[in-house]
Amino acid sequence: MSVRRAPSARPSPDHGPSALWTPSRRALLAGAAAAAAGPLLAACGSSSGGSGGGGSSSKTVTLGSNGSDAVPKKAYAALWAAAGKSTGDTLKVNVKQHENFQNQINSYLQGTPDDVFTWFAGYRMQFFAKQGLASPIDDVWQTIGSHFTPAIQALSKGLDGKYYFVPLYYYPWAIWYRKSVFKQHGYTIPANWDQFTALLKKMKGDGLVPLAFGNQNQWPVMGTFDQINFRLNGYQFHVDLMHGKESWTDARVKKTFDMWASIMPYHQQGAAGRKTEDATGFVRDKKAGMIVAGAGTAVQQFTTDPAALADLDFFPFPEITPQWGMDTVEAPCDGFMMSKSPKNKTGATKVLEFFGSPAGEKAYLDLDSSELAAAKDFDNAKNTALQKKEAALITGAKNLTQFMDRDGNPTFVSTVMIPALADFVRSPNTFAATKLSNIEAQKKSIYASS
Template sequence: MTLHSRSLRTAAGPSRRTVLHGLFGVGAAALAVPALAACGAGGGSDPKTVTFGSNGGDATPKKAYAAVTDAFRKDSSLTVKTNVVDHDTFQKSISTYLQGTPDDVFTWFAGYRMQYFAKKGLATPIDDVWAKIGAGYSDATKQLSKGEDGKYYFVPLYNYPWAVFYRKSVFRQHGYQVPTNWSQFVALAKQMKKDGLAPIASGYGGGDSWSILGAFDYLNLRANGYDFHMSLMRGQAAWTDARAAKTIDLWRELAPYYQANGGGRSWQDAAQSLLDKKSGMAIIGLFLGQQVTEESLRSDIDFFPFPEIDPTYGQDTVEAPTDGFMLSRRPKNPDGATKFLEFLGSAKAEGIYMGIDPSNVAVNSGADKGSYNALQKKAADLIAGAKHITQFGDRDSDPGFISTVVEPGFTEWLNHPDDGSALLKKIESQRSRFFTA
């Protein structure tokens, strides 16, 4: 996808978020799209050809992938036959696609979404690939690339962090200081409101309800830690747990400082309000930079990690959705596909991609960062220093559960924040429909 799963690139980003609940088996057949389902047919039996199913249908990722596959051809003398499908279609058809005749290698997402298909036997373990590329990745990234059986199934390409973004000139003008803990954060929001700013940009209207998950995720991670958050996302912990209630209490404390009428605004409009100096902060991903074309404006944008709430957990976790590649269950050219994945996981390949698409950061520690702008450099450092990396609410959990239960519940609650008890009971009542013991 190219940018936060739903990334914001209407084709490569927002889609990440637009994964229908049928994706993981609910109505999968109904979502079949011939263009994707048939893309693996033909060409794969040629030992000199590797087939590649790509969701990079937008101009920028399409160009970037073309540069990467061309470089691989020159290095290996193997040809990559790329089947490009728009991001939304790819995601909506993925289940049927993988059960049919998929390409040898295909684009997908790390974490839960990868593990789901690995567990279903719809992907091939690639431990041999990781024996070659492993030195370039952090322990947190390695964990994201493993299935529940401990084997590797995923090769990362890029990621991008979520954080609290702001404009430097606004902070200078008002004398604001970057907060590092919860009390400072709330105090800053309160002061911004007094100064006539909408403290926190907000836009979750239409299909953008996913955008509010960033705040919930960070509140839960900072208050209750990585282990509980992931248990909640995986359906292993009850939403009526006192720790979840604590997260809602914190959110209610922050809610008065959200930009008014967020339900009638897109995430792009909310981000623009930050750029226009109408909002003081935005809890959003690095893809915010996609809306910036002037370097003078880009240089005025900065971010800080979501503040600490409980010192026990500090700021040890960073939300950094990670996109990359997987090997299909029965690749027609397994040797060629393995070589291709080894190349895709190399610092060289990541450098080539990032040289064309600057809205993300490379995951391989050896990738060339010489062309990075200041935001990319800071983003890379933030991710590199994380003890844990999460993938965002709708990537770390069943997307059907998130899109049909959690997101609607959160958006309704944000319109009239209360103690959240009814909200949490409602969500908990649906948990067993999506998760089995």
């Protein structure tokens, strides 16, 4: 099995080996913030690895890509070739370094963008759709819709209910552990919050760190907030909170932080000075019982030891409120959008239809097996048992979220929530009483201007 990487940073320092290090997720958040709220940045131009945007003939489709790192670049090249062969069009690809693409996305889309471009599901997609910087693609979904679950279909819609996004791959967040550690101590998988907290106490009593934890990168902590919040308050409240429609001073948000604070004593101490991949190493070395993480973060510390990798497993974040059960899974998804005024809309439509087909996903994933196909009817015979379990978790979910930095306004997340959650880690017991009013005030200002 190859290393899993966070789709928002391919690969990020938390999701890939140091030899492949590229921008941190926080750097991408900063870029997204500039894109959403700051002054226009320099427009994207041609770069090595692509033939440039430029004009297009009736048989040419231009495509802007953030897949600049070695593995995705090779996989995307196979996808471009397969799309050209299937549609009969020529794809002229403009490859930009991943972080630069994020930083320049606003000016790129307001200038002369390519017909099609790589991007992310969630609020990041909806933001540009709302600004009129992307074309609705309901006609594409008439062709590809049957390949995707209702949850994936919902992720691909703008706030106006129209489709703007074609998904390619995703990965889940969950709680990861070693099967041998659970067997050794007689632990069972917790189904609800009470069982989970009882397990944390038991692990601590057995001399284990119950929850490995690293927040030097500052974004991983958002994944824990997301899962406690939507388990406690339901998918719709969580999404509305991310979209600025609910208040951070709401009693339901306070309860989320209070519940989180109640289990902070079972988190690994010194999180501010520890990277997430280093925290995962404590699970690998059987010094910690569990970690809340995305698949890439969890798997990458086990790839050099086949026996340890075979021992790795996960379970979904346990139920908190029976009404909501475990119907929501955090599963960030990457894919494609169509620009506002494509020069070759007919060709772009055909290309997007291919990207959203099992054949399109196969062309990509044959060369980048670290991701999971978004299509429900994708032939996953080559996937490992762990990957198949991940896919089953996602496809069985009623709702999918995209992580706070994708579901929320990027300016708000980068400038308000990242430092606020760092404060929570330092002082969890006083956070809800002292910080939520300030968060809400800043939210109102930022969302009102977006």
